[in-house]
Amino acid sequence: MGDVPEYETSSESESEEAITKRRKKIGKKWQMEKMFENKASAVAAVQKEHVWSFTYKNVDTLGNISEIFRCNKVKKRGEQCAAGVYLHYPSITSEVHLYRSQLAHICNVIVTRVKSKMSNEVKKEIKSLFNFDSKIKPKKILDILMKKQITLPSKTEFNNYLSSLRKIKYGSNVMSLGEFENFCLQNSKVPDDVDAAFVVSY
Ligand SMILES: [Zn+2]
Structure with a gap:
């Protein structure tokens, strides 16, 4: 008190x-x-x-x-x-x-705008990489984004967007066990903060 x-x-x-x-x-x-x-x-x-x-x-x-x-x-x-x-x-x-x-309050508008602004640029890039090779590994995509000096998406956004692309192409977002293991290994280094960008180790 x-x-x-x-x-x-x-x-x-x-x-x-x-x-x-x-x-x-x-x-x-x-x-x-x-x-x-x-x-x-x-x-x-x-x-x-x-x-x-x-x-x-x-x-x-x-x-x-x-x-x-x-x-x-x-x-x-x-x-x-x-x-x-x-x-x-x-x-x-x-x-x-x-x-x-x-x-x-206008925070809802700001948050939505910030999020979509960040992902639009990234989405386009991820989509073209995925369309070129739909079996592309998530790490490979992130490597390419980094090399192109594109701001990396948040963990949640990236995962959601990639699975939506898979869903469109394959009708489901099921991964093979190998893919899943790789995916988990890769993502173990990602910070918990959903807004933090991926850090990819080489
Ligand atoms: Zn507010």
């Missing part, structure tokens, strides 16, 4: 310039929504929504503090969601005010 979570301060991982840039980019209109008696209850209310990540803190000349939270459905370094909240701590009182962006 009363414990304030440890925040990641934005200056540690992101340059001030980058933050300023993003702040300017999103012209949010804020509206005061609720007043809390203390910091703990205000922070708890923000956390309860499970969508906000602390981004930066602002202190004005009068000592009023604002803690700005961003929508964490999108990546920190990419395009930001229009929704957002901030907690305002007036220096003259222990009350905390919750402000909310008047703009709705």
